[in-house]
Amino acid sequence: MRMLTGKFTRIVLLLLFLGGLYFLATHKHRQREETRQAPVVLTPGCADKLGRYGLASADYYQSPYLLQRTRTSMKVRGYSDEDVRAIQRGCNIVDDTQGTLAKDKGLERWNTTRFIRGSHASCDHCHQGIGDKQDAAGNRLKGSLSLGASWAMADMYDRFTGLLLPYELRQMQCYINSSNGYKPNIADDVIRDVTAYSRFLSAALGLKIGNHYEEQGIDEIAASATPKQGDDYVRGAALYRHKCQGCHGPQAFGTEANGRVVAPALAGPNAWNMQSRNYFHYVSTILPGFICRNMPLGEENTLSNQECRDIAYYISNLPRPAGDRQGPLMALQQQMLMAVMPPLMRLTGSGRSIEAPAPER
Ligand code: HEC
Numbered sequence: 001m002r003m004l005t006g007k008f009t010r011i012v013l014l015l016l017f018l019g020g021l022y023f024l025a026t027h028k029h030r031q032r033e034e035t036r037q038a039p040v041v042l043t044p045g046c047a048d049k050l051g052r053y054g055l056a057s058a059d060y061y062q063s064p065y066l067l068q069r070t071r072t073s074m075k076v077r078g079y080s081d082e083d084v085r086a087i088q089r090g091c092n093i094v095d096d097t098q099g100t101l102a103k104d105k106g107l108e109r110w111n112t113t114r115f116i117r118g119s120h121a122s123c124d125h126c127h128q129g130i131g132d133k134q135d136a137a138g139n140r141l142k143g144s145l146s147l148g149a150s151w152a153m154a155d156m157y158d159r160f161t162g163l164l165l166p167y168e169l170r171q172m173q174c175y176i177n178s179s180n181g182y183k184p185n186i187a188d189d190v191i192r193d194v195t196a197y198s199r200f201l202s203a204a205l206g207l208k209i210g211n212h213y214e215e216q217g218i219d220e221i222a223a224s225a226t227p228k229q230g231d232d233y234v235r236g237a238a239l240y241r242h243k244c245q246g247c248h249g250p251q252a253f254g255t256e257a258n259g260r261v262v263a264p265a266l267a268g269p270n271a272w273n274m275q276s277r278n279y280f281h282y283v284s285t286i287l288p289g290f291i292c293r294n295m296p297l298g299e300e301n302t303l304s305n306q307e308c309r310d311i312a313y314y315i316s317n318l319p320r321p322a323g324d325r326q327g328p329l330m331a332l333q334q335q336m337l338m339a340v341m342p343p344l345m346r347l348t349g350s351g352r353s354i355e356a357p358a359p360e361r
């Protein structure tokens, strides 16, 4: 008889446990559905961009950007209310990856901090113009990491991994390495929303699927595009001090004011990791290309190819998190360097701040 009650309690406990799991799953499911249905409060940048591109739920969509630039515009399939909210959330994610502007940090889906280790990384720091960088006249810019052009390319042969990567996987790589974080599930709303936003961008810009456009990716700078003086750490350090330190800080660990990022980290715990394509020793052409086209902010395109390579080489020799394929020893070494270097450099006076205009942001 005792044996029987023992068995009975065990079965009841098991059922309770399974019931709990079931309840948890349905609860999470309902929560996700609620956030999908909730109206989206746009960041100021997204309100401006999506407003200019005429995003609204309707039977068809006609791009104001195309109409203005080419005087012709096609009617394409429109968006439902649900599509519009997904596009809005996607824009918010790219513009405000860390959810700084989110009022309800727990619920608002664009708060993606759960996928990112550091407190600086934001898609818009690298994919500038909220993934759609343009000059004052509205021209798209070569090598500006455009998300619209990237979506239009559909599956991409990736020369580093040798794989054919869909748009979702390319996003996931950016969470893991460029943002030094964790991989969202491929079906996570975070991935779907950014995909929806990128697809909308390509419609707004009139890009045709399967084509390659100049604004996709980076305008890379190979060593062969320099006078072949070799990449130089010392020249890079001096240039960094004069051109970048005022914003990015004496040790390139980034600068913050009132808890907000003023200029993101280029090294240290908040920066991209050693497996990102931004890491010079992994791919030496991408970071120099980014720097030449996009920095110093406000004086873009003023550095020579050699200068950009020198700075990139210097930055990449500063300590940063190891990637997840480098193993625990490398991770430990980098963590130690990041802890020891800053006080050491302050002590020896190297990397001391120099006179530079304060960043306006
Ligand atoms: C520190 C800079 C950086 C950050 C932050 C960053 N990216 Fe990237 N992203 C890159 C670089 C560099 C590439 C690779 C470009 C190449 O291979 O030519 C890239 C590639 C991509 C691609 C593929 C582009 C293509 O055309 O193949 C997507 C999609 C993407 N990123 C999305 C994101 C999203 C979403 C976020 C925010 C969660 C993000 N990125 C954050 C630098 C960054």
Ligand code: HEC
Pocket (backbone or CB within 6 Å): 121, 122, 124, 125, 126, 128, 240, 243, 244, 245, 246, 247, 248, 262, 263, 264, 265, 266, 290, 291, 295, 296, 297, 298, 311, 359, 360, 361
């Ligand atoms: C006037 C301030 C300022 C100066 C000077 C400046 N930057 Fe930046 N930098 C920024 C800001 C702000 C961002 C974020 C991009 C954005 O929001 O548009 C940024 C982003 C970056 C990024 C993107 C990667 C990341 O960490 O997310 C790199 C790389 C970078 N800067 C390198 C440099 C280099 C190298 C120099 C010197 C040649 C430089 N910057 C000079 C303000 C500056």
